[in-house]
Amino acid sequence: MIESRIRVRYSETDGMGIAYHANHLVWFEVGRSDYCRIAGVPYPEMERAGYFLVVTEVSCRYLKPAVYDQELIVKTRLREINRRSVRFEYELVAASEEELMATGHTRHLVLNRDGRPTALPAAWLDALQRVDPRV
Amino acid sequence: MIESRIRVRYSETDGMGIAYHANHLVWFEVGRSDYCRIAGVPYPEMERAGYFLVVTEVSCRYLKPAVYDQELIVKTRLREINRRSVRFEYELVAASEEELMATGHTRHLVLNRDGRPTALPAAWLDALQRVDPRV
Amino acid sequence: MIESRIRVRYSETDGMGIAYHANHLVWFEVGRSDYCRIAGVPYPEMERAGYFLVVTEVSCRYLKPAVYDQELIVKTRLREINRRSVRFEYELVAASEEELMATGHTRHLVLNRDGRPTALPAAWLDALQRVDPRV
Amino acid sequence: MIESRIRVRYSETDGMGIAYHANHLVWFEVGRSDYCRIAGVPYPEMERAGYFLVVTEVSCRYLKPAVYDQELIVKTRLREINRRSVRFEYELVAASEEELMATGHTRHLVLNRDGRPTALPAAWLDALQRVDPRV
Numbered sequence: 001m002i003e004s005r006i007r008v009r010y011s012e013t014d015g016m017g018i019a020y021h022a023n024h025l026v027w028f029e030v031g032r033s034d035y036c037r038i039a040g041v042p043y044p045e046m047e048r049a050g051y052f053l054v055v056t057e058v059s060c061r062y063l064k065p066a067v068y069d070q071e072l073i074v075k076t077r078l079r080e081i082n083r084r085s086v087r088f089e090y091e092l093v094a095a096s097e098e099e100l101m102a103t104g105h106t107r108h109l110v111l112n113r114d115g116r117p118t119a120l121p122a123a124w125l126d127a128l129q130r131v132d133p134r135v
Numbered sequence: 136m137i138e139s140r141i142r143v144r145y146s147e148t149d150g151m152g153i154a155y156h157a158n159h160l161v162w163f164e165v166g167r168s169d170y171c172r173i174a175g176v177p178y179p180e181m182e183r184a185g186y187f188l189v190v191t192e193v194s195c196r197y198l199k200p201a202v203y204d205q206e207l208i209v210k211t212r213l214r215e216i217n218r219r220s221v222r223f224e225y226e227l228v229a230a231s232e233e234e235l236m237a238t239g240h241t242r243h244l245v246l247n248r249d250g251r252p253t254a255l256p257a258a259w260l261d262a263l264q265r266v267d268p269r270v
Numbered sequence: 271m272i273e274s275r276i277r278v279r280y281s282e283t284d285g286m287g288i289a290y291h292a293n294h295l296v297w298f299e300v301g302r303s304d305y306c307r308i309a310g311v312p313y314p315e316m317e318r319a320g321y322f323l324v325v326t327e328v329s330c331r332y333l334k335p336a337v338y339d340q341e342l343i344v345k346t347r348l349r350e351i352n353r354r355s356v357r358f359e360y361e362l363v364a365a366s367e368e369e370l371m372a373t374g375h376t377r378h379l380v381l382n383r384d385g386r387p388t389a390l391p392a393a394w395l396d397a398l399q400r401v402d403p404r405v
Numbered sequence: 406m407i408e409s410r411i412r413v414r415y416s417e418t419d420g421m422g423i424a425y426h427a428n429h430l431v432w433f434e435v436g437r438s439d440y441c442r443i444a445g446v447p448y449p450e451m452e453r454a455g456y457f458l459v460v461t462e463v464s465c466r467y468l469k470p471a472v473y474d475q476e477l478i479v480k481t482r483l484r485e486i487n488r489r490s491v492r493f494e495y496e497l498v499a500a501s502e503e504e505l506m507a508t509g510h511t512r513h514l515v516l517n518r519d520g521r522p523t524a525l526p527a528a529w530l531d532a533l534q535r536v537d538p539r540v
Contacts, residue, residue, distance in 0.1 A: 010284055011292060013284050014281065014283050017285045068285050
């Protein structure tokens, strides 16, 4: 499991004075991006090599509103992976008291430059799995 | 069911040349907002009266990527409603050939100004239901 | 001058209860995009042909805050154009009473696929100018 | 001068494969927010006390495109301040080689809860100025 620290931006708040709910997907992306970098497979490198992890499914449950300037931790884990698809799961917690704010998941298909399904190189699959031994 | 027409903005595209997946939640919000306005209960009016439909749950499945300048239709329906919570469902279709691009849902709790659960006025509940007789 | 109608989204509001100031640049982009389409040179077509209008400069002055659900009109005009660069100017007005909300400009360089300066085809230059005879 | 470190998110890229130009205003906001916190006047505290720094003017010049996953430093300085208005200036540099990517400014009016001009407490004015002795 990888932890990413973010701070709620004013641009991310809405008229209710809390973080707008679509931003949670962006924060999940920050977590996923850190996960791949730490696994030794930075996502920009994947794209340069012609592999694109397109999002096919997302969900999020909102337990507590996040507010401007609040520090949050995104905990990202890889739940399922094979050479053609990946599922990440996320927990968003308040940095101050480790309170759970939201949970969610994303599922991704591996596509090539032409937008057709392809298979991740085996070495990358291994690297992504090795970060989290529970996978 | 309410139909809202949107056009993909350049700001909504990402490095893959398609609409970034978090924007679908924003487009769903456009649909939901139109739904309430057409039902005779514009959301700004709800907020002025002290009722806030906070998002507690979202999901989205992505079937086809949307691209810059593409015209899309958001089809919004109310699936469940009681005085304390609401569930909307959405279909996103390409305006040109009515192709299904994405489906999703949002669930909302009714909160008052203090962030505590409250009950929608019965007249509003009726108005929201009357838009879609299948509810 | 081209007029584009937009409605402020909830996602575009911030904790002050008004539209966050970066969205004005997005609305200007909607105006610019409509301008090019109406001129007969849709921006997606420009990109497919290998011409990219990269933003090199923006400014915006905010006179009145825009609020959620408010209908706004973006008035876009082309102020300067040559084959290598373009300057658009924008006025944002409230649709209800034609009150001026904001003014701004963007300047763009014409780049090719390799990110190097290039020259717009003369026919497109003419088409873009013909929309606004005052240029 | 305050330095804030950010990393370009995938959500911030656009179809040209570079960071969309409106995000620079968001990054400036991150810098401004850090500036106020470091000065001992966190912006959330200002708002709780009834002072709102509404944006009245922005500009940005784009010198080099920022790309996904790139680390950037926002350098924020306070250029002018009096009890009723503030001007911040920003430089965006690539973290790797200190290359200048963009420059910009924002101007702010101090408003109260009713949206009317007011004056910042003198102690806060002092605190904000003391961060940067060159003001």
